[in-house]
Amino acid sequence: MSKDRIAFQGELGANSHEACMAAYPAMEPVPHATFEEAFEAVKTGDCQLGMIPVENSIAGRVADVHHLLPSSGLKIIGERFKPIHFQLMANPGTKLEDLKTVVSMPFAWGQCRRVLRSLGVTMQAAGDTAASARIVSERPDPTMGAVAPALAAKIYGLNILAGDIEDEHHNTTRFLVMTAQKDPPPPPFTAPCITSFVFRVRNLPAALYKAMGGFATNGVNISKLESYMENGAWTATFFYAEADGRPEDRGLALAFEELSFFAEKFEILGVYPADPFRTRG
Structure with a gap:
């Protein structure tokens, strides 16, 4: 079993990637396309841990995760709450006033309506916030931007044109930390x-x-x-x-x-x- 890898669902630069880095900075975050694949990576020992989002303070519970938990064969050993922040980013050289199209997943742009409405941009849907940053980086279009986490801008070489543009700053996602150990060590006795x-x-x-x-x-x-x-x-x-x-x-x-x-x-x-x-x- 690898002791330095943690599985998450999504692409590099996603909020789950940021959550892994914040909670386990010494471990290598490993992206997976689906929750099933992330669970399987932990179950087979390819990754020691998994970081799985289960609910959001605005959107509610994450679909499908609760169905997968009982049959996964994994145990929960921790929880982490992550405040969610969205950044408006674009390729180097693009200015805020140049933007005509912004790519992101509907949930993300739905949380940034005030800024996006003020810019008068057209929204283009992507399946993942990090994927939207990757899409923009692969298309040198000076009128296109993306709404994604700050880590995505760093990974894909984009510049942040406007930071923390979400309408609701209490937006928080709760993650569960999973292990394949059948009997993981109990938590410290003094901890609630x-x-x-x-x-x-x-x-x-x-x-x-x-x-x-x-x-x-x-x-x-x-x-x-x-x-x-x-x-x-x-x-x-x-x-x-x-x-x-x-x-x-x-x-x-x-x-x-x-x-x-x-x-x-x-x-x-x-x-x-x-x-x-x-x-x-």
């Missing part, structure tokens, strides 16, 4: 922790209410509870959840014990330190 788990309730009346009752009676905070259909089945709903604490804490242990009575599937996906970003005002 999060436990991620999945479960499927039995097809019984009030099964979810009863399954969650143990968390309330034992004073355990559920910080996330999301449902989705598994394999297209309509009769049983799958849930991804996160609780404050560790499985060995008495309250959480009792809550899990009660949950098991009303769930036909239950699996802990990881126990990891809570990112200090959670407590920032």
Whole structure:
């Protein structure tokens, strides 16, 4: 297993690339076209870790990731929150007033409407913010620019014409750090922790209410509870959840014990330190 590589989904210069560099500066970030390929790279040992986005403060949860987590065979060992900033960039020599077309993914330009509207530019869609920077670098068009992270400008030799142009500066993406270790070392005992788990309730009346009752009676905070259909089945709903604490804490242990009575599937996906970003005002 390589101990100096971390997998992410996207192209070089993407927000996930920046997140890898910030969290693990000694590791080599390795891009993958899909989430499945990034998970597989960790599972096979080509990369030691994976950095996977799971939700955004504006766009909500990242599609498909929660479906992949239970079947990935990987464990969650950490979380990182990354403020998202967008830069308007172009090839050297291009001026802001020269721009007529700006390339980016719709989510990115949707977050930069005020600046882009003031420039009166036409938007061109790309599948990834980093890809938009690459596209512009490959076309020496003095009227074309891109909206992408600052790292993309550095990688593809572009100049930043306007920085941090997003309309909402609280835009933040949460990433999970994944490993192929079956039993990763527990987090430091002094660190506040999060436990991620999945479960499927039995097809019984009030099964979810009863399954969650143990968390309330034992004073355990559920910080996330999301449902989705598994394999297209309509009769049983799958849930991804996160609780404050560790499985060995008495309250959480009792809550899990009660949950098991009303769930036909239950699996802990990881126990990891809570990112200090959670407590920032």
